[in-house]
Amino acid sequence: MPLVPPTTLPAWKTLVDLADRMQTPEHHLRRIIEAPGRLDAFSAAGGGLFYDYSRQRVIPAVMDGLLALAVQRDLTGAFRRMVDGETVNPTEKRAALHTAARRLDEAPVDVDGRDVMPEIRAVREQIREFAAAVHAGRITGSTGKPFRDIVVVGIGGSYLGAAFAAHALAEDALPGMRLHFLANVDIHNFGRVAATIDPEATLWVVISKSYTTTETMANALQAEHFMRQKGLDPARHTVTVTAKGSPGDDPGRPVLAAFHMFDFIGGRYSVTSAVGGVPLSLYLGYDKFEAMLQGAEEMDRHAAAAPAGQNLPLLAALITVWNTNFLGYPALGIIPYADPLAKLPAHVQQLNMESNGKSVDLDGRPLETATGPIIFGEPGTCAQHSFFQLAHQGRPFPIEFIGVLRPRYPQPADVRSKGVSNHQELWANLVAQSRALALGKAEGPPERRFEGNRPSSTLLMEDLSPRSVGRLLSFYEARTVFEAFVWGINPFDQFGVELGKTMASGLRRAMADQNAGHPLPADMDPIARFYLRTLAAGRWD
């Protein structure tokens, strides 16, 4: 199907009219959520999750329009083409096969006529064996001490997914194992990690597809220096996760193991590849990582097969499009009512904002529509005591609440506050917030009134097991690409990060010259010159 701007599709025009209608008082959320059967009609379960969009500003006609848009854009077909290994990332001429990373069946997945599953399975097996050998003490540091501190050296997609999952699953950590992240080039990141670890028991996991990422290379150099200072052999304390044949996969620079990354899996979609697999298997054990893969695979199958009206990530994507393009909201708050999911907003920030923060379509034409919203969030109930004032009485923005049915920690029946357990208290708030945002309150003095009509969704998970976390990760990945398919953009490239990198390179060269005693270039812009002089002098006046 040829790519046309989404605004030219018949469903788009219908939705523009409907958005006008939604501004009338009879379409205030306070009215529309009272319709009989509202929840049944505006919720779906699948892939192990439950998604309730009954408090979104949608009526049946809006969902009809959005589902028509899904058909006119062939979202299901586009998803299948991605899963089947087609070149869905045209600017980089690549497939996008993060779904293959968690395929646990025997089916082949072809890229350019070659089945990639054998190499994916081989890396998984390599991870399983390596983690088992570390945990059994068969692989140790150069002084013979078992590895206990795992330091991931990686940034962006080589960091955020694993950091989210590790925090979510901390109760599953193997006894005594600690996982640290060295992402930021800021020396404080290195300084703090170095002060925390036992050097002899530390395994450094350096993750970079190209093995040239500036931050990661700078930090790996710090780590190497640190190991040598402690009399340790870096080759026996380091593994790499990198592309085959990269400088990190060079027999001339031996390491304990090199795990391969593939061109057909992008960084921000890579948590179920070796990028997440190596750190998480070392921290939790391979079996837990594989359980996460099972959950992700389950949601992938749901996303590929469920009819649009019952397809959770597809519905969530349509709600994003509705809120962004038709109701004009600029942002999305993600509020997990689960402290272990505290790092989900930062992960989805990268996943979604890097994928969908685009201004040209797949054919290079400037878009006429807004694309990805700003995404932010903190766990509830903490967020209620922070920025929810603005959510209720200031600038409206849609919210995605996340609830977890069964907590990890039991709570004795005799330690209840106001007659309820902490988990019940958490849920009382989760359920209340969505309703309060929708209904508002017209009475009282002005500062105590609420206009309401503020939309939200609620996503439920069964628990915080690896499998549930895998489902959640896949939900957000699939939702992100469905949004991109509606907009007709490429969610797999990220050329927007290049300009800053190029300019930083120029400044780095000037600083290196400065370090070598040379003056700053005469043609340097005066603002940059001020900052470089200020940094060198240690003062601005």
Added chain:
Amino acid sequence: MPLVPPTTLPAWKTLVDLADRMQTPEHHLRRIIEAPGRLDAFSAAGGGLFYDYSRQRVIPAVMDGLLALAVQRDLTGAFRRMVDGETVNPTEKRAALHTAARRLDEAPVDVDGRDVMPEIRAVREQIREFAAAVHAGRITGSTGKPFRDIVVVGIGGSYLGAAFAAHALAEDALPGMRLHFLANVDIHNFGRVAATIDPEATLWVVISKSYTTTETMANALQAEHFMRQKGLDPARHTVTVTAKGSPGDDPGRPVLAAFHMFDFIGGRYSVTSAVGGVPLSLYLGYDKFEAMLQGAEEMDRHAAAAPAGQNLPLLAALITVWNTNFLGYPALGIIPYADPLAKLPAHVQQLNMESNGKSVDLDGRPLETATGPIIFGEPGTCAQHSFFQLAHQGRPFPIEFIGVLRPRYPQPADVRSKGVSNHQELWANLVAQSRALALGKAEGPPERRFEGNRPSSTLLMEDLSPRSVGRLLSFYEARTVFEAFVWGINPFDQFGVELGKTMASGLRRAMADQNAGHPLPADMDPIARFYLRTLAAGRWD
């Protein structure tokens, strides 16, 4: 001066016209930042910080208009009235005297004719003595073990400021002291803290002005149960920070110490009161806390005395107003190029979004203007590898960069990557990003083009000392209230959090009845009923 809507002020109308002019190509940032002397004209130093707004979309006429607005709104006078203890929070009939919390001089500060400084000084002295006694081992837990684990039980303003400062100042922690936060009512928060601490060496610091905050009381109950289980005496492992005469300041429920909070200091402005003072003094030592107060006081004096055109928080507030009301940006990214400042965005989220997420003015009239933006952020360079794709090529939003001149960790000259230290690399990126966002790039294939014209500021700190952190805290507080003074709103109340609380109370009662074997109320709304049934059943189908 009578409060009129800001839109009726002469300067406002001028600024509306100027905002139109800024849309023309000759006012693209690429053009205006090349003006000779741009940085000198659009930057200021004071209160120990440096603020550069040269890459904001402002020209001299815009700054003239904004400074006229500052005069027409009497921002300096409003700030002085706040500092002088007037009732600047009319809905709650209170002063807002967070600035008094860090006054280290002998001058009186009157509230309703009574000097409040003696009681503020008395609490400080109580904190100093208590912390010293704990550190010297004169006050210990009930088994005689010195306190080493400090657990703050508090949420919102009783948590975020201290959590930010503690993370920023971790290098200053006293040897062996560990600080934990138990904020979320989610049982996972308690479970994880409980699994980390040494119960005998743990001091619980329960912080709540009313001592009725639901989450804090629920967690304090968990803590008490936990201590009893371990055979410890809760009275000898607990201190409270609370209002005089609250249930947490009841001789009938003895604790090691009760430190008073005052009605005239609001939660989100309370980090320099006992709310921050007790945890930070226990963690870092009182002297470090006092150094933080010195920094905050220094910035307070600057904010009160500096002329508007040289007043950092006032200028920053005017830039917010310009970006929000005239250029129409919905959000502000705060990107500290310093990993220890990682928790600043979450603190400022509460401080600013709770203060300025309002829809009515001080007289209760609905506002015609937008107020506080959505605030979010992550440290650089990590953010570059996450959502900066969107910042460069997607939806534009202003960014506030923060740089630190001198890092805490030395770096040997022979461990440089690409000829520069990690700290230089960090700065190369800090400086490059602001320029790349401003300039853009018109050449290349469509996916590699950047429209530019994306505004940013850069705030510089000398270092990450307690004093610098105090300056930064005060900067954001003053900037927040200056913004509110322009809009004519009350930045000290937060009635927007009440509706959700009320609805949660109703649901909690229904759950408590459920726990006692009673059915759910017949008139409960069907969506809430579904969630309560689902939680009780542990499944949604």
